[in-house]
Amino acid sequence: MPTVADVSHFLSTLCPSTLAEQWDNTGLLLGDETLPVQSLMTCLTLTRQTCQEAIDRGADMVVPHHPVPFRPLSSITTMSHYGWILWQLATHRIAVYSAHTAFDSCADGVNARLARLLELQDVRPLRPCEQDTFVGAGRAGNLPHAMPFVDFAQHVKQKLGIKLLQIVGSPDMPVSHVAVACGAAGEFLKDARKFGCQAIVLGEAKYHTCLEAEFWGIGMVLLGHYASERHGMERLAEILREHFPHLNVWASESEHDPIRWL
Numbered sequence: 001m002p003t004v005a006d007v008s009h010f011l012s013t014l015c016p017s018t019l020a021e022q023w024d025n026t027g028l029l030l031g032d033e034t035l036p037v038q039s040l041m042t043c044l045t046l047t048r049q050t051c052q053e054a055i056d057r058g059a060d061m062v063v064p065h066h067p068v069p070f071r072p073l074s075s076i077t078t079m080s081h082y083g084w085i086l087w088q089l090a091t092h093r094i095a096v097y098s099a100h101t102a103f104d105s106c107a108d109g110v111n112a113r114l115a116r117l118l119e120l121q122d123v124r125p126l127r128p129c130e131q132d133t134f135v136g137a138g139r140a141g142n143l144p145h146a147m148p149f150v151d152f153a154q155h156v157k158q159k160l161g162i163k164l165l166q167i168v169g170s171p172d173m174p175v176s177h178v179a180v181a182c183g184a185a186g187e188f189l190k191d192a193r194k195f196g197c198q199a200i201v202l203g204e205a206k207y208h209t210c211l212e213a214e215f216w217g218i219g220m221v222l223l224g225h226y227a228s229e230r231h232g233m234e235r236l237a238e239i240l241r242e243h244f245p246h247l248n249v250w251a252s253e254s255e256h257d258p259i260r261w262l
Contacts (some may be wrong), residue, residue: 002244004061004095005033007040010243011063015099015106019129019136024101025067029084031095037061040240042233042254044226046096048198051085053254055092062089063240065233067098074089102233103232104182105129106139108239110232114180116141117231118201119160126179126191138181140195145174149199149219156201162227164261168210169219175199182228189220203228226257 007027016058020026043050046064054062068082078084089096103109105125115123120141127137147155150171156166168171179192179200186205189212199219204227213220 001036001038002247003033003037003228004028004031004037004097007037007061007240007244008097010240010242011097011099014239015102015109017102018131018150019043019105020100020102021070021137026098026099026100026102029067029069029098030089031061031097033095035060035093037094037095037247040244041247041250041252042237042240043255044230044233045255046085046089047255047258048084049254049256050252051088053252054094055088057250059094061095061097063097063233064101065098065100065103065229069101070095077179090141101137101247103236105135107135108235110182110229111137111139111180113232113235114182114201115141117260118156118157118178118179118180119144120178120180126181126188126195138185138191140177140179140192140197143176143178146174149173149175152178153197153221156221157225158228160223160231162223165224165227167220169199169217170221173198173219174215175219183225186210189218190218192247193218201228206211224259226259230255230257 038062039059041054041059042063045066046068053180076083125136129136129220152175175198180195181188181202183203185202186209192200201221234251241249
């Protein structure tokens with residue numbers, strides 16, 4: 001039976017810490033490395049719902065995309081959001097490992113999967129890693145054939161199975177070269193422009209970043225933070241099942257996007 005250390009080692013190999021952003025908090029964040037792991041849950045974010053699911057289903061380890069804690073905590077009590085989560089997990093001896101931006105950027109990570117789902121070709125990182133230019137932050141690639149921006153937005157909806165998204169840009173402008181960057185990724189607009197992309201698909205961006213994209217004539221497809229990353233955690237559950245076939249591994253079934261459209 002694998003231990004917390006075994007699973008952590010595999011994840012650190014799949015998602016090397018060298019790919020994580022300097023401001024991030026990745027790795028084993030809670031738990032005893034020597035404890036055995038029989039059941040493991042992946043999720044995008046540890047919330048009251050996903051934490052309770054892990055407890056109810058007897059998880060020994062949880063792999064959320066977003067780190068908890070993300071920043072140092074001065075106290076851990078049930079009177080705060082993250083304090084409650086950490087207390088519950090520690091009480092039930094559930095370990096927590098987060099790869100976050102390292103998983104965003106690795107070879108089989110969130111952005112690589114997003115590029116594959118959109119059927120991009122000749123894919124390469126927007127910000128290549130110095131040690132390995134085939135991995136890095138974001139991705140850019142070519143569509144199988146050029147299409148109007150509004151058709152590309154419909155293509156994104158179909159491939160990702162989402163009903164609603166936001167767009168910035170002229171519906172009729174032709175799109176053939178596309179950038180993708182999951183989560184809050186407005187900072188990658190400059191990289192997309194540098195690569196000559198006509199459009200960028202991302203989770204969310206600030207208002208003034210949208211205005212800048214409009215100025216440069218680069219279309220933006222805003223999926224929402226959840227939709228841009230949740231698929232990656234479903235894929236990570238598959239990877240872990242393949243590597244640890246005797247583990248009970250699942251992607252959270254209670255998780256949902258907290259943002260609703262009226």
